[in-house]
Amino acid sequence: MNIQLLHQLQSYLWTLPRASGEKRAEVLLYGSRPLLESMDDKVLQQIANVAALPGLAGAAMTMPDAHWGYGFPIGGVAAFDAEQGGVISAGGVGFDISCGIRCLRSNLNLHDVAPFLSQLADRLFATIPAGVGEEGNLKLNPQQLDQVLQGGAQWAVQQGYGNTADLEYVEENGRATGAVPENVSELAKKRQRGEMGTLGSGNHYLEVQVVERIYDNAAAQVFGLHEGQLIVSIHCGSRGLGHQIGTDYLVMLAKAANRLGLQLPDRELACAPIKSPEGQQYIGAMNAAINCALANRQILTHLTRTTFAEVYPHAVLETLFDVSHNTCKEETHEVNGKPRLLHVHRKGATRAFAQGDDRLPRSYRAVGQPVIIGGSMGTGSYILAGTKGNPAFASSSHGAGRAMSRHQALKCWHGRTLINDLLQQGILIRTRSMRGAAEEAPGAYKDVDQVAEVTEQAGLARRVAFLRPKVCIKG
């Protein structure tokens, strides 16, 4: 990104000055100079386009891990006010609706279980359906799928996948309200019937990690974390159903733009006024996809537990938190000192409620919401905590963010060589796709340490723990 175009407001906050006559709201970019310089110029173009959409409250923002996305930048945050003509944007939610991370804490320490990690990796790889062409064992009929779309993780628990204690630590207690399965196309539903309980491909993963460093002892204690402890992180979303919904509505809304009186600088920004029939229809479908993703991660949690129990019979895996990073949620935030009910789009951004927020599980209210920044399979991930004074509608970074395209990565790495190199570092990779492994090479991602540090310095969230990968199941 050409940083000369920006004006620095604070150490980790920048703005894009408006050109003469340019009609758009403010753009704010959170990040350090090196992180911003590493971003594609299209990030700037995309967030400026978002700032021109009607009914935006405050500024359109990017997080420190932002990169070029579809319409919205990945790492983009924008809140819209329905009462002021605000819009809901399918591109602002993303295709993999409610993609997110389920984090499980275990009662196992690495030094106790290390000799069996290879066995665990093999068992997880055999149990967790991952990668292109893989289906789950669960096949749903149309009525059952509609129940998933209404019930989310609560439905999965009712079917015996996991337990009710999990639900307290899943956003919205595992079920988004306002889901309308009738607003989801038949093709989207057909795509999903064999895909419940599957991980997917691309940047999705199931990782067994070790807590390598604690930054905030008080918060770590509340989250039940200590050094040497094994953690499991499951990164996936609403699978084929979510993507088909995204596709269906993008095309529908792009065609409707003129009729809805919207001038779109980019077709991918296709959106509709929140109060319009089209907007309400998308919101109903999006909430159904959120429930699909929550159910999917709940089923994968159950499969992970049963696999751990085979290798470590005394293992206990409790849900630490489940947070989505491709969503639009209705939330109340203060804007210019006044509370407003807003539709907060987080495209590749994590909700980060601060201490004292009554939407958090009671046991976490003293320290804030767990925020998970997923890194690459060779570097690590962070658990952070939401912090008071977050200036970005309680939003934070969600990952390392790509530094290099998949196409470039394929030219730089070979899957098998990469997997062997990681094995030398004590990281066991299990995948059916050598191409996928090469595309996901750690060197293709930004420095996750820098992203987490800058996230903290920008006041978005504070670091609690660093997790080092030990086993990674990739699609």
Add this chain to the structure above:
Amino acid sequence: MSSSYFEHDADMGIIGRGMTVEQSFEAAAQAVFAIITNLEAVQPVIAVAIEFEETDLELALVIWLNLILGKSRELGMVFSRFHIQHQGNQWHGKALGEKWRDGLERGVEVKGATLTMLSVKQIGSVWEARCVVDV
């Protein structure tokens, strides 16, 4: 008819070229499925019909690619050959391939075609269809 790729930060840009708009769509579909597997190993033994209506050429490309990807997931298949014709807003196509089996290379799942960097245009005598696909 040829396929190629262009850069995108998180995903991949696909390009299909041909002497007709239909050929560019077929080549674009090949570019998509070459991300998923090695096309040469896929036997085109099952044909699946793809039918839709669309007047906008660019949106037609996205719909074409997403219908094929949807059918692929719905039927547990992978495709290697594609044919499409259109008259006005009526598009009639088919994708040929087989069910996933051991021995087929597992590449990367393509979740769908997007409207990003979407264009369908004639450059000289060649039609070019391109967009970013989400992987």
